[in-house]
Amino acid sequence: MTMIIVDSDQVRRLRSLLPAITKAHLQGTLGISETTWVRLRDKRPIRRSTYDRLMRRFAALTKSLSASNGLI
Secondary structure, three states: OOEEOOOHHHHHHHHHOOOOOOHHHHHHHHOOOHHHHHHHHOOOOEEHHHHHHHHHHHHHHHHHHHHHOOOO
């Protein structure tokens, strides 16, 4: 199992997409559990497959937000 530690700047960008850090918002917005969020926040490794899924979700969300703000 490959693990990865996510850069603090990337964690801040993920945090900026969340209206609040709750189980519901973490799962609904980013598709991750509270446990995964704590690992990200504490600079602890997460599974590469989780990271890949999270980055796909992040890209889709930022693209959607950019489009809705007329930036694309």
